[in-house]
Amino acid sequence: MLNAPYLEKLLHQFVSIMVGFALLHRPYSYYVTAVYAATSSSPTDPPNLAVDLLNFMAEPNENGVVLTWQTATERDNAGFNILRSEQRMGEYVQLNSSLMPTRANNNEGAIYSLVDNTAVKGKVYYYQLQDISFSENRTLHGPISFIAIQSPADNVFFTSATLPTFAWTHDFQSSLSIEYYYGDEPQAVYTIPVEGTTLTPTAEEWQAFAETAQGRTVVWRIVGNNTSSEIRRFIVTD
Numbered sequence: 001m002l003n004a005p006y007l008e009k010l011l012h013q014f015v016s017i018m019v020g021f022a023l024l025h026r027p028y029s030y031y032v033t034a035v036y037a038a039t040s041s042s043p044t045d046p047p048n049l050a051v052d053l054l055n056f057m058a059e060p061n062e063n064g065v066v067l068t069w070q071t072a073t074e075r076d077n078a079g080f081n082i083l084r085s086e087q088r089m090g091e092y093v094q095l096n097s098s099l100m101p102t103r104a105n106n107n108e109g110a111i112y113s114l115v116d117n118t119a120v121k122g123k124v125y126y127y128q129l130q131d132i133s134f135s136e137n138r139t140l141h142g143p144i145s146f147i148a149i150q151s152p153a154d155n156v157f158f159t160s161a162t163l164p165t166f167a168w169t170h171d172f173q174s175s176l177s178i179e180y181y182y183g184d185e186p187q188a189v190y191t192i193p194v195e196g197t198t199l200t201p202t203a204e205e206w207q208a209f210a211e212t213a214q215g216r217t218v219v220w221r222i223v224g225n226n227t228s229s230e231i232r233r234f235i236v237t238d
Contacts, residue, residue: 183217
C-alpha cells in the first residue's frame with residue numbers, strides 16, 4: 001500500500017509537470033522569462049502576468065540608444081526597470097536610477113521610452129525589460145539588441161572611383177538589408193538584401209550607382225529582425 005508521504009510526493013511531481021507544460025504552450029506576444037515558485041506544502045498556480053507586452057525595441061541614434069516598449073494591458077503593475085549588458089548571457093546592470101512608474105489606467109496599456117545616453121557609439125549592447133508588480137513579483141522580457149554600424153562614418157564623401165565598404169555588427173539577425181533614400185526624395189525607399197557583416201560593391205555596381213547619386217545626399221541604415229541601426233549619410237561627388 002502506498003503511504004501518504006509518497007502519494008504527496010507523486011502529486012507534487014505531477015502538478016509540476018503540468019504547470020511546466022502549460023507555460024511552454026502559453027502564447028506570449030513577446031519572449032518572456034518568468035519564474036514561478038511553489039511552496040513545499042502545496043503547489044501554487046502561476047500568477048497572471050502583470051504586463052502583457054506588445055513590443056520591446058532598441059534603436060541607436062545620435063543621442064544613444066532609444067528603448068521603447070508598449071503594453072496591451074497592465075494589472076497590478078508598479079513600474080519598470082531597464083537592464084543592460086555587454087554580452088547576451090552576461091551580467092545585467094540597471095540603467096534607471098529609480099523605478100519608472102506605470103502610465104496605464106484601469107488595466108489598459110501604455111507606451112514607454114528611455115534613452116540610454118551612456119552607450120558608446122558603434123558598440124553592441126543587450127537590454128532586458130523588468131516589470132515589477134505592487135506585490136513585488138518581477139518578470140523579465142528580452143534580451144533584445146540592435147545593429148551597430150562600423151563604417152563608413154556619417155556625412156562622408158565618395159567619388160565614383162572610391163569603393164566604400166559598408167560594415168556593421170549584429171547578433172542573431174536572420175534577415176538583413178540596407179535601406180536607403182535620397183535626401184531630396186525621401187518618399188522613395190530602396191532596399192538591398194545583404195548577408196554577414198560587410199558589403200563592398202563591385203566597381204561596375206558602384207559606378208552605376210554613383211551616376212544616379214552624384215551630388216545627392218544618400219540616407220541609409222541597416223535593417224534586421226525587429227531592429228535597425230542608426231541612420232547615416234554620405235554624398236557622392238564628381
